[in-house]
Structures are given as structure tokens and as C-alpha cells.
Amino acid sequence: MEYKNETIAIEGSWNLASWEWKFESIALIRKTFEAMKNERKLMANKCPGCGRVYFLPKPYCLCLSIPDEWVEIKDTATVTTYTFTGAWAYEGIADDEVSGTPQIFAGVVFDGSDTKTVTMLEGIEPEKVHVGMRVKLKWPEEVAGGLTDLAHCVPLEE
Numbered sequence: 001m002e003y004k005n006e007t008i009a010i011e012g013s014w015n016l017a018s019w020e021w022k023f024e025s026i027a028l029i030r031k032t033f034e035a036m037k038n039e040r041k042l043m044a045n046k047c048p049g050c051g052r053v054y055f056l057p058k059p060y061c062l063c064l065s066i067p068d069e070w071v072e073i074k075d076t077a078t079v080t081t082y083t084f085t086g087a088w089a090y091e092g093i094a095d096d097e098v099s100g101t102p103q104i105f106a107g108v109v110f111d112g113s114d115t116k117t118v119t120m121l122e123g124i125e126p127e128k129v130h131v132g133m134r135v136k137l138k139w140p141e142e143v144a145g146g147l148t149d150l151a152h153c154v155p156l157e158e
């Protein structure tokens with residue numbers, strides 16, 4: 001087999017919505033979003049083959065089984081990775097209101113699930129964040145039933 005070390009571009013218009021698996025994913029995620037909005041619950045799906053719990057839910061597991069059992073997971077989580085921006089990142093890009101406010105982006109694993117969710121951490125200085133840190137979802141006052149509901153976590157005081 002011949003390998004080429006170059007980037008190729010394929011011109012054209014791509015209709016990603018035509019992919020069937022996209023529709024399956026959307027139906028599962030919609031069910032999760034409805035549970036968030038109507039019951040303030042985080043619902044994930046569990047694989048019967050290996051026991052992995054997916055949040056957000058997935059139509060297929062890494063072991064190729066179909067995760068078909070719905071389980072409720074907790075809104076507490078553990079930080080597994082993080083990064084943050086500083087004022088220097090916005091210099092010359094954003095207005096003064098944004099600059100100087102560090103944004104902390106974290107990959108967290110909600111208790112009861114096995115997969116990461118990307119969120120932002122609030123209520124803590126970036127220097128104090130660490131892998132293994134315990135956090136809790138900051139539910140918005142009005143739950144919209146979408147990804148924005150998962151956008152913020154705060155330190156968990158145990």
C-alpha cells in the first residue's frame with residue numbers, strides 16, 4: 001500500500017443529515033434532552049455486551065453491541081481533563097467585557113456513565129482545577145432540553 005503525506009481536498013457540497021446513523025443518534029439524544037427538560041434527569045444508555053454506559057447516548061457500542069437499556073445517571077461528575085483561556089487569548093479579538101475572564105473547559109465523566117462530556121467550570125480559579133476534581137452540573141433555571149443545559153459545572157463540596 002502506498003501512503004502519501006499530503007492533505008487532499010474534495011470539493012463539493014456534503015449533506016451530513018443524509019447519514020442514517022446521524023438520525024439514530026439524534027433520536028436517542030432527543031430522548032435524553034426530553035428527560036432533562038421534563039424531569040431534570042440525565043438519562044444514558046447501557047450496553048448489554050460490555051456494560052459501558054454512554055452519555056450522551058450512542059446507537060452502537062465500541063464492542064459493536066447495541067446499548068438498549070436506559071439508565072439514569074447522576075449530575076455529579078469527575079474532571080478527567082481540562083484547559084483554560086486567559087486574557088492573552090482574547091487580546092485584539094474580543095471586547096473588554098470578555099477579556100480577562102478565564103474560561104475553563106473540562107471533560108467530565110458524570111457518575112454512573114463511562115464517557116466524557118465537555119462543559120465549562122464556574123466558581124473556581126483555573127489554578128485550582130485538577131484532574132480527579134469533583135463537580136456538579138449547574139442546572140439552568142429554565143432547562144431548555146439541549147446541550148446548553150450541560151454547559152456549566154461547579155465544584156462539588158462533599
Ligand SMILES: [Zn+2]
Nearest residue numbers: 047050061063
Ligand atoms: Zn459494549
